[in-house]
Amino acid sequence: MSETSLTAIVTGAGSGIGRATALRLARTGARVLAVGRREAALAQTAQLQRRENPDGHIDILPADITDPEAPQTITAAAKARWDRLDILVNNAGYLEIMPLAELSADRVRRLWEVNVTAPSLLAHHALPLLRDTGGTIVNVSSVFGQRPGAEISHYAASKAALEQLTRSWALELAPDRIRVNAVAPGPVKSEALSAAGMSAEEAAELETAEAARIPLGRRGEPEEIADWVWNLANPASTWLTGQVITVDGGLNLT
Numbered sequence: 001m002s003e004t005s006l007t008a009i010v011t012g013a014g015s016g017i018g019r020a021t022a023l024r025l026a027r028t029g030a031r032v033l034a035v036g037r038r039e040a041a042l043a044q045t046a047q048l049q050r051r052e053n054p055d056g057h058i059d060i061l062p063a064d065i066t067d068p069e070a071p072q073t074i075t076a077a078a079k080a081r082w083d084r085l086d087i088l089v090n091n092a093g094y095l096e097i098m099p100l101a102e103l104s105a106d107r108v109r110r111l112w113e114v115n116v117t118a119p120s121l122l123a124h125h126a127l128p129l130l131r132d133t134g135g136t137i138v139n140v141s142s143v144f145g146q147r148p149g150a151e152i153s154h155y156a157a158s159k160a161a162l163e164q165l166t167r168s169w170a171l172e173l174a175p176d177r178i179r180v181n182a183v184a185p186g187p188v189k190s191e192a193l194s195a196a197g198m199s200a201e202e203a204a205e206l207e208t209a210e211a212a213r214i215p216l217g218r219r220g221e222p223e224e225i226a227d228w229v230w231n232l233a234n235p236a237s238t239w240l241t242g243q244v245i246t247v248d249g250g251l252n253l254t
Contacts, residue, residue: 012092014041016190020222085129090119134177170242186248215250
């Protein structure tokens with residue numbers, strides 16, 4: 001995989017880490033297919049890119065990655081545009097506060113569909129294109145894939161599953177020259193808490209408490225995670241596979 005005219009799919013690209021990653025990849029000259037549920041948010045990502053660099057290239061594709069047809073639709077769109085794929089970033093994720101006492105089959109199913117099943121199916125459908133280029137997969141996990149979290153047990157378990165998939169795929173796909181790695185962010189500024197149903201006051205209180213527990217004293221910025229996604233996707237990282245890079249301000253040391 002050469003750095004010239006790289007092509008990439010980034011899911012969850014309408015905000016947060018996904019948006020920052022799409023912009024970071026476009027900054028390298030890559031052609032990016034930004035995928036997400038909200039068309040207006042994706043359009044804003046593309047608009048930000050145009051303001052930053054009119055020569056950059058971000059296409060948008062509104063899609064719900066849990067739709068059974070979405071993985072095939074997304075990869076077909078990349079093939080139709082570029083007839084190749086170098087980088088797949090499985091960033092889209094779902095956090096839900098789910099105490100065991102309030103658990104339901106539907107809530108568990110939804111969380112695992114977004115965090116485990118959808119990335120698996122997208123990687124499956126992208127595999128022929130990635131084999132052609134000797135491409136790379138970068139999964140976005142969470143520090144909670146490595147540490148327990150009260151009331152987010154299934155979120156933590158789903159991210160642990162994604163990390164194990166990362167390692168297993170790395171072994172399986174190494175003969176095809178496909179590298180597979182993951183980034184495990186700590187608490188990052190994003191819409192995740194409000195999307196999980198927290199009020200603005202609850203989210204602010206939790207953010208303050210989290211920052212106090214992080215050795216470096218603050219929550220992360222989406223751009224800091226996007227830099228690491230690019231580090232893993234970069235064609236120069238030729239001998240790095242099966243790794244989960246924790247980027248959390250030192251939280252996992254506590």
